[in-house]
Amino acid sequence: MTNLDLAQEARLAFSPLTPDDLESVFGVYSDPDTWQHLPVGRHNTREQSRRIVDDAIKSRREHDIGQWAVRVGDQGSDDSLRAGTFIGTGGVNMTPALVWNLGYRLSPTTWGRGFATEIALAAVAAVRAKSDSVAITARVLSNNPASAQVAVRAGLRKVWAGPTMAAAAAGITGEIFSDRDLGGDALRWLIENV
Template sequence: MRLIRTERLLLRAVDAADADALYAIYGDPETNRYNPHGPYPSLAHARRKLAAWMEGWDRYGFGCWAAALTETPGHVLGFGGLSCEDYGGIDRLNLGYRFAPAAWGQGLASEMGEQALRCAFGDLSAPTVSARVRPANLPSIRVLLRLGFGHHGMLRDIPAAPASLVYARHAPSPR
């Protein structure tokens, strides 16, 4: 799960060298249009987040991937994958993703999400994968629907902000 090739993407576990790319993507106001927390405020903040993601890989054996096109493996254009997240006091396996605006509209989030679901239901034998999305983030909602997620409720996860929509996808039934 640390290094995976899809049709167009190279997905690899994040490492300390990804700090600049992480800050470029998560520090961009455009990629935070629906995020009440706003962009990452500094490269130092991105480094702390990256360290936490790397710790997640060490602890759980899965986590956030750095995504690049297979023909340009040194150019990170997004981040995403699986994490353990708190959903109102309940830990859930969470799918998340964020790509640079230049990568939007190409189906890359769906391609990454499909691989994350294969890992979740295959390698991890997870019964369910959840995802949180802001109600106005229609592009992300469309990705989740394409991946077979269904609306599963609401979560008041950020004070003074509208509740997040919670989506869930259950493991396929054994044949």
């Protein structure tokens, strides 16, 4: 599976993020409830959301994989979620450290349904189908144990914990997960950007 094709999972549909998704991305990323773990991350302008779309397009153009637009699939619909509803973004982008960054941002109305795990598993499978030579990583704040659990379910393990560079509340640390040991420039970049 590549993100260049519409990929149907059991309950989700993935497609490449495009400029046409900008308003939907902004709708999720500007929702303060989406940023419970890092309130300062909330998007206040569409330009911030445009960078999400642009980064996904760049990763896809240069590395054949980039974050997806995530919508409810036919098997995921119910009375509160209709098939085709945009619920967020997810997948992987290539980082400047030349490791994959696994991430997702979903509307809080969809939390608790296992969608993040489905996205993470599909992203790991997409990367491994392309090549298993590049590390898959995830950066998580310590006040977000649910995201740490998703990383572990996707086959990553914690390889570092320490101070975060994010503008997080006092006492919150950063955690880095990876599917393999990391070192050198890659680990340094991740630590500087957790």
